[in-house]
Amino acid sequence: MSKGTVVLAYSGGLDTSCILVWLKEQGYDVIAFLANIGQDEDFDSARKKAENLGAKKVFIEDLRSEFVEHFILPAVQANAVYEDRYLLGTALARPCIARRLVQIAQKEQAEFISHGATGKGNDQIRFELTSYALYSDVKVIAPWRIPEFYNRFKGRKDLMEYAQCSAPTDLYLMTKNPDEAPNVPDVLEIEFKNGVPIKVTNVKAGSSKDKPLEMFMYLNEIGGKHGVGRIDIVENRFIGMKSRGIYETPGGTILLQAHLDIETFTMDKEVRRIKQGLGIKFSELVYNGFWYSPECDFLLHCINKSQENVEGKVQLSVYKGQVYILGRESPKSLYNEDLVSMDKQGDYDPCDASGFIRVNAVRYVRIKSQTSKTT
Amino acid sequence: MSKGTVVLAYSGGLDTSCILVWLKEQGYDVIAFLANIGQDEDFDSARKKAENLGAKKVFIEDLRSEFVEHFILPAVQANAVYEDRYLLGTALARPCIARRLVQIAQKEQAEFISHGATGKGNDQIRFELTSYALYSDVKVIAPWRIPEFYNRFKGRKDLMEYAQCSAPTDLYLMTKNPDEAPNVPDVLEIEFKNGVPIKVTNVKAGSSKDKPLEMFMYLNEIGGKHGVGRIDIVENRFIGMKSRGIYETPGGTILLQAHLDIETFTMDKEVRRIKQGLGIKFSELVYNGFWYSPECDFLLHCINKSQENVEGKVQLSVYKGQVYILGRESPKSLYNEDLVSMDKQGDYDPCDASGFIRVNAVRYVRIKSQTSKTT
Amino acid sequence: MSKGTVVLAYSGGLDTSCILVWLKEQGYDVIAFLANIGQDEDFDSARKKAENLGAKKVFIEDLRSEFVEHFILPAVQANAVYEDRYLLGTALARPCIARRLVQIAQKEQAEFISHGATGKGNDQIRFELTSYALYSDVKVIAPWRIPEFYNRFKGRKDLMEYAQCSAPTDLYLMTKNPDEAPNVPDVLEIEFKNGVPIKVTNVKAGSSKDKPLEMFMYLNEIGGKHGVGRIDIVENRFIGMKSRGIYETPGGTILLQAHLDIETFTMDKEVRRIKQGLGIKFSELVYNGFWYSPECDFLLHCINKSQENVEGKVQLSVYKGQVYILGRESPKSLYNEDLVSMDKQGDYDPCDASGFIRVNAVRYVRIKSQTSKTT
Amino acid sequence: MSKGTVVLAYSGGLDTSCILVWLKEQGYDVIAFLANIGQDEDFDSARKKAENLGAKKVFIEDLRSEFVEHFILPAVQANAVYEDRYLLGTALARPCIARRLVQIAQKEQAEFISHGATGKGNDQIRFELTSYALYSDVKVIAPWRIPEFYNRFKGRKDLMEYAQCSAPTDLYLMTKNPDEAPNVPDVLEIEFKNGVPIKVTNVKAGSSKDKPLEMFMYLNEIGGKHGVGRIDIVENRFIGMKSRGIYETPGGTILLQAHLDIETFTMDKEVRRIKQGLGIKFSELVYNGFWYSPECDFLLHCINKSQENVEGKVQLSVYKGQVYILGRESPKSLYNEDLVSMDKQGDYDPCDASGFIRVNAVRYVRIKSQTSKTT
Structure with missing residues (x-):
């Protein structure tokens, strides 16, 4: 039975x-x-x-x-x-x-x-x-x-x-050894909306993909061909042991670099700082197996919210194990060429910086001679 | 055998x-x-x-x-x-x-x-x-x-x-019920050095203690007499259950209030902010049983370092379940009466605040009309 | 002109x-x-x-x-x-x-x-x-x-x-001096939904309020009558000076205690931990004047999301400057009496704790005798 | 005058x-x-x-x-x-x-x-x-x-x-264009003590440096020769503007990779997590100009403390813009080959993992049918 x-x-x-x-x-x-x-x-x-x-x-x-x-x-x-x-x-x-x-x-x-x-x-x-x-x-x-x-x-x-x-050389299944990678880079343009890729274009070939699985497979192919995303690390397992890990993540590495770039271009600085902390926490949870936990649900929601304006295109080249960001553009950019230009003041009055700096230094002044008291 | x-x-x-x-x-x-x-x-x-x-x-x-x-x-x-x-x-x-x-x-x-x-x-x-x-x-x-x-x-x-x-009323062993507590407060002065109490004085009685155990027992006695530090809470155990806890911490509650006060008086604002985060982490570790862990050692060291200038005296009254801070004084105070006074400018130029505020608002200005691009 | x-x-x-x-x-x-x-x-x-x-x-x-x-x-x-x-x-x-x-x-x-x-x-x-x-x-x-x-x-x-x-005794406008407060507590029940109060009931009087402004005014009245929420502190201003502040927040203090209680009762432990950090950040932003900033918008959204299940009733007494939580109940509680009971095992096998503890101690074991190497 | x-x-x-x-x-x-x-x-x-x-x-x-x-x-x-x-x-x-x-x-x-x-x-x-x-x-x-x-x-x-x-191609002064970099990697061994490099050896050439300035110049030279450490980014300035930055940090990039590796190898997992947060905060302070601030002093002290056991040697190859970690060894390693081996149990009992996992899932069990109450 x-x-x-x-x-x-x-x-x-x-x-x-x-x-x-x-x-x-x-x-x-x-x-x-x-x-x-x-x-x-x-x-x-x-x-x-x-x-x-x-x-x-x-x-x-x-x-x-x-x-x-x-x-x-x-x-x-x-x-x-x-x-x-x-x-x-x-x-x-x-x-x-x-x-x-x-x-x-x-x-x-x-x-x-x-x-x-x-x-x-x-x-x-x-x-x-x-x-x-x-x-x-x-x-x-x-x-x-x-x-x-x-x-x-x-x-x-x-x-x-x-x-x-x-045969340790066979450890890598998806990625070529960088020294066997082509001598000519591939140049990609990745378009994002809501912080996720919606289109991947090979600039020279003119071809493009726009379905999530196809995009990801294509990025794995291109990254793999150029030996991108190999690491040999020691990591801390959830159960407290250290272990050695050898990983290859060609497509993921390209996406990480491109996303970091478009995110910083379009996201407010202080939102970015808070979101960075949430992302680190999220990564620990995922590593430890808590994808279906209340806190991971909560973080997924918050992180997704932070991506509302993460939109635009990143150009990059993939070559000999590396991803090089070439440029980015966005309709939601917070980058303001006029504001940042050394020759135009825009709405910004450089004199304000003097006050800004001096107020930031107020804390530095200690009183030296007396005991202070409040009653 | x-x-x-x-x-x-x-x-x-x-x-x-x-x-x-x-x-x-x-x-x-x-x-x-x-x-x-x-x-x-x-x-x-x-x-x-x-x-x-x-x-x-x-x-x-x-x-x-x-x-x-x-x-x-x-x-x-x-x-x-x-x-x-x-x-x-x-x-x-x-x-x-x-x-x-x-x-x-x-x-x-x-x-x-x-x-x-x-x-x-x-x-x-x-x-x-x-x-x-x-x-x-x-x-x-x-x-x-x-x-x-x-x-x-x-x-x-x-x-x-x-x-x-x-008999739930017997649950509390150290603290009186606040409604049975005396109608006259006790007024204490607690002196700190390196962030720990070094002397506790009963201001009216004129008596004092300066050995850690004696101070702590005395604070338990005074706090207990006035019904300080009772809580009825639901807490999250390490193993993930919620449980109800009924606690009394009379001396600890007085020390917490006094220490918070002298610390804010003597510690730089930004150090305080970092240290606050470390203290929360430390509390979780202690709760979870990790006192003798590498990370708790590390935090103990860092927190102790942060206390170098936490020095001075706090006056407080203990009455009907409450601790009221009356005042504080310190040779290491960062409180500068002249600086903060509305009628003296000291080294501070109020005009600087205009620049400070405007620079803090720079981020708020979005460009609306154009796609931005850097390549 | x-x-x-x-x-x-x-x-x-x-x-x-x-x-x-x-x-x-x-x-x-x-x-x-x-x-x-x-x-x-x-x-x-x-x-x-x-x-x-x-x-x-x-x-x-x-x-x-x-x-x-x-x-x-x-x-x-x-x-x-x-x-x-x-x-x-x-x-x-x-x-x-x-x-x-x-x-x-x-x-x-x-x-x-x-x-x-x-x-x-x-x-x-x-x-x-x-x-x-x-x-x-x-x-x-x-x-x-x-x-x-x-x-x-x-x-x-x-x-x-x-x-x-x-006349420093006149500093407080809303709150009575605790030693002039009534000798009989008021007992309130505050009902929350989505983390905000929706009804405040005076248990003895049987009266209740359910409009936000009315509830808040009523809590200010009750808190004020019992001398709740007075503080005398030194705080760090945004511009880096320390200043003394004397505040009274009777209604806010009652709401804080009640909300903390119902939140811990109904919110997952790890969500609570993340949300606690967000709340601290939010408080700094509000203090510093950044209510209408992108990061405060973001935090307001995240914090509101965390409150979906913060629902239920908190009973508390207000007496001589203090708020005492008496109990709480909730249809969304995560508190499981059976699970936590010492006499019922429910689905929980105590033997599992042995493994849990031992795995948490794995990190403690250092190897002493040898140089370790991974290549 | x-x-x-x-x-x-x-x-x-x-x-x-x-x-x-x-x-x-x-x-x-x-x-x-x-x-x-x-x-x-x-x-x-x-x-x-x-x-x-x-x-x-x-x-x-x-x-x-x-x-x-x-x-x-x-x-x-x-x-x-x-x-x-x-x-x-x-x-x-x-x-x-x-x-x-x-x-x-x-x-x-x-x-x-x-x-x-x-x-x-x-x-x-x-x-x-x-x-x-x-x-x-x-x-x-x-x-x-x-x-x-x-x-x-x-x-x-x-x-x-x-x-x-x-001439944008002249922007880079220290680093070669990766596609003009040599076709043969340099293999380095970097020895650390207290988290700082104390010796850099070119494995093939057999030459080494052990003075901080010499080591750093040498790493700049090697990194520069192989086109390591070029980035084109948009960053958030302290004053709230976004600006484009093009940087080259050849030696710093090699040191970062090597230090990350030896640190994870020798530092307790939970210390690492706390220290990672401190490092992020430190980086913001340095970027914003607060090197000589109380909080930066405090962080420098804490971070230095965390490095006590960060000691050992990292082998790496530098090639075509990339740094590849080849291996690491340390007398202070927390990596325990026996413990982690799949075929030896050492002191570790795999059955403990069952309890560990089940206790980690205790939080997931919600009670569905009843209102919970504690009074």
Whole structure:
């Protein structure tokens, strides 16, 4: 008799294949769910594999548009970067996948979900916090935290690890090595509205994209071709360990640079300062797996509000691992050429600056000679 | 054969007495540790009780001075308040007790510590984070998180709870009900140096105290007599539950008001603003049990640095549940009567304010008619 | 020939009467504008005075409802407090008055506005930043910053100052001295929706108010009767001076305490933490005169969003200068009695706390013996 | 008869030469001060020029070491970046120059200082706030804010501007265009202690530098050769205007990347988070000219404290405008390979993560069916 139904976040790889089989051994009916979020994968053969291993049903779903529109674009608005460097690619994908996972579980009346994330990482947290947020009674089976499982499969893990890491040059899948990148830059124009890209144009080629997924794929392609967005960092996991991470985020890096530029061009200085703090907080929450939390909802709302005037076009060139901003224009710009010009005063009276500076220095004057008293 | 030695944070009450017996039943040698942090307790009878229940050793130690000097005074410097209202009394006591607990465990070569905090509260976290920080290999036995224990004693718990809470008017131990407080205020002068009180004088009586513990006890007495520092709040526990808390912090409330006053009088405005943020962060850490964390160390250092010029005397009256600031004086004051006077200009030229204001309004001018572009 | 028309923020007092006359002497047509924001004033006699002094027109307008609804209530949502103590009464009134001032100036085609705020204070900034924000071409005449004016009237100023301050016990206009307050508390119930009060009930009397202005006036009356909300502080002005301020905010103090309570009861912990930071920033902006700035707009929007579930009733007693929270209830409460109870586990497994605590301590473990390297 | 002595911050260029002459015309004795902070300048000919124009004395001083040690290195510790992009080169130089300027003024008993910064920029503020902080009675003559001066010289300004900007490719003085940079990277190892570099080694060449100024010049050279650190941005000036800035900071960019890396490797996660906020605040202060303010002192102290364990070596390659981190090692690392390894559990029990996650989700559970009440 079945212990119940588990929906497993299936990757098609050895790890989650082992888990699928083990879950069946334990007496569960297993539904495999494989999300397409843009990874390089043979989905048909993954489906067959899951079926052959005994999955009762297999769901393979293309979440790419939803991933770009509902997760990546808000992160672009936020200039989301964790610990000054990490652009949060995986961290954004996890709640997208987990949301669908629990939707399937609810539809299929499964009490359980399972995943292949390890017991020391961030992904287990991201999967499970999303699951608890959206399906509060769900029960989670995390085999890499269950001694019977991990003691048995540790050996295989060693093997897999070894196999995966033997060739560090193969670590990067999307980006070329910058020294193999073309000697001629690509020049792009990215148009934003409400802080999100609405059109990407290759200036020389004259071609353009205007659907979120297409734009993002195109930026990944161009960024990848020029070796943009590779980092090798040590980061602080939510559970308090430091770990090394090697990431590539070609399209995200281009979008971050372009968005930072148009945002500073069009957003009031003090709003920007407050929003910068909210963006840092948002990035920590996303990293830690709190996408579906009340505070993340609140920040998403506030950040989106801040983007109302973030509109215009940024021209940039992509070359040898770098993104160079060439210029920007906007109907909502707060940049006032006349005001800033050294030769026109506009409405601005330079004499005012004297008072401004002196008042800013008022605090500096200490009284030295006397005890002060107020009663 | 013994399973090893446990040092138990013993309160003398029914709860930890049950735990003592249960730990012995489980095969441990038990050392009872009872800290005197100022609570109303018959320590001799508690010692006998522990011995009768089978404690191998009983340590009763007076931590009051250390509690005031190393925990309360830094909190005064920080204006530590959790969620705008709670003055963190218990939260500050826990790391003080737990530090001594693990020192005893190390001295007595005990592998284990135990405590009577429940599995839903903050105190378990405060005890254990301190213990792990100072004795990283320690093993914690938390009976209220162990099903065999809590399923067995739940009934008794109900009983105790009932007994303890039947008379809510008795909830307050240190403070009089304000409507029973004297009709004549006490007027105090509190002298600060480096942001901590160094002398408390009762202005009418002419008496004074200058040792930390004595000052603090005296402020508790005066505050208690006038019904100062009672609150009935809902707070957010670290583990994410909301709970109701009823607290009394008479001395702490007087110190907070006095310190806030002398601090604003002597500290630069912008330093104050930064320090205010650090104090809020510090309060959250203390509440959550992170006293012995790297970040709390860092904040303690920074906050202490900010207090270098927080020096002077504050006069205040304590009356019917309230603290009224009457005045303050300081040799380090940044208050400059001449500068602020409406009839003397001092070094200040009022005309400068025009420029100051106009420059602050520069941002408000939007260009309306044109698209702006920089390339 | 007239130099043009000035709209003067007229108070009816000696100060702005002098200014009115002086402006006429300088060749301006003067329109006097006197706002009723709840102060104790004989408006008819003020009108006659202004007319007698030569005002071309006199506008006297009741801004009380607008002041309460558009300025005070958002400050209640924000828990707005400057430097931990000042409830910003005057700071909130200034943009309300200045907004109407420039509306009149625009309607009357006046190029100029004028006010009686001194050159060292905050009010000049609050008036003028609002004016520049809403009427960007307006010209400001601030006589207390103009040497010909202030050198001539300095003597009078001395006199006025002296007259006003001779009797410090008269400083408080709205609040009784707590020791003359009644010996019997008033018990109120305040109902909130969206973080603003919608009904105030006197529990014993059974009477209630539900219009913003009426509620606020009633809370001022009750608070005043019990001596609530008096403070004597030193504060940091925007221009960098410290100044002493003596304030009374009876109604505001009651609302702050009640709102803090219902907010913590109904708002998610982490949203609360972010919102607390936004509220502090908002308070600084309001104090400094930036009500009509892009960043204050942004914060008002965000803070309002945070209040969606801040709903319910708070019971409190007002007695001898204090506000005591007695209890609260809410249909949107996040307080879960079952969850928090020591005797019911609900969905919460206390064993989970062990893992929670241990994972929080992972960071504490340093490796001691070796140099670490990642390449 | 002389109006007194002015010390002029002299650049050797047309602008400050005009000012020198104009100040003499106005009746001042002029002392010219020209600081060497590493710019490309013929100091001898500048001295002659100033003498020929009538300077009473000329001081030319090499402030390069002091600039690197006392200004740049603290900025490295802070990861100082303004508005996410600008590395604050000029902003750091101004207080260094102004400090020496007022020291000379005090030594030479000059009442006045003067500079050639415009009335719309940041540099006037940076110069003057430093001057007022260190020499509170100093009088500032800022000709570009004096109508008689700027109306007369506006035409020349136009000319100069035109001349200077005709060839935008010449804008960059220190950095090569990335597409003209070498095809072979330089590989560097930078050793840090207390968060500042103490040794820079060119790994292939085997050569190294260990004096602050030499290290910094060498990093500028290497970075410049590979086109590192060019940005074209719009930034928000302190006075509220947006302006376009084109900057090159080759050495600073390398140091920022290397420091970020070793800092994250060696600093506790939560300390890092607090310090990140302090660094952002510090960057704003530096940008705005508040280097010699109480709050900047305070932040410098706190940030320096945070760097106690920021120690170790970072390997990086510099290539085609980019800095790539290759690896890092440290005796103070908090990175624990065993702890993080997927195949060793170390002291970490993966099961703890289940409790950790579930407790983090406690907040998500709302009670749905009932009104909650605490009284």
